[in-house]
Amino acid sequence: MSRWKAGAIHFSISLAVFLLLLSIILLVWFPGILFSIDGGWSGLRIVIGVDLVLGPLLTLVVFKAGKPGLKFDLSCIAIFQISSMAAGMWIVYNERPLALVLAYDTFFSLSAQEFEDNGKDISVLEGIPGSYPKLIYVELPENEFSADVANMRSQFIGDPLYMQTDKYRPLQGNAESLDGIFRREDSVRESVSDELLGQLREECRFSKFVSTKNSGFVCYGSNEELLTDFYGNEYPQAEI
Secondary structure, three states: OOOHHHHHHHHHHOOOOOHHHHHHHHHHHHHOOOOOOOOOOHHHHHHHHHHHHHHHHHHHHHOOOOOOOOHHHHHHOOOOOOHHHHHHHHHHHHHOEEEEEEEEEEEEEEEHHHHHHHHHHHHHHHHOOOOOEEEEEEEEOOHHHHHHHHHHHHHHHHOOOHHHHHHEOOOOOOHHHHHHHOHHHHHHHOOOHHHHOOOOOOOEEOOOOOOOOEEEEEEEEEEOOOEEEEEOOOOOOOOO
């Protein structure tokens, strides 16, 4: 067997493994638009670099039929490749969003680290129906003034609304109930340009979006029950 054939075989196996890992990341850990806006690329770059590039390249370099110690060399490459892929997947796994929490007028994407940093028990998410990441809203007083006070108070006392897990409720329901949940939508729409508003789909429930990797605006699709579109902060705010 030539080194080119060995390298091609290694690449084919690596590609099959990579596609399997990618499907897990895209369909389970970072579904929908979350992969592109919430850090899915960070660990995946390691997986791509090692799995599809470095591993097959090392095989191409060291392979020579009948070479003494060839099995040892290939074993070392395999161990290095598997270890690096595992490290990359571990990074992606730890950074995956576990909850998308609508607090007041903003969706916050929260990983396990945010719950740990704020001293919150992550097991609260188990009581929320649906698959991960859980779609949640923070229940506020029905009175608009009281809701505003609750939001301002949370900022002053260092207890952010999105971390008040006792107020977590599943984000689901009909159009009427969603009107109450997205009560600040008109205010958010007034804060952006007509250019951005012209791009929104009719069924879009418009909110701000914040994660450790990105910020901007998102659409929540009530039909799909997920975040469907992301818009960055490059749009100038409308003059009020």
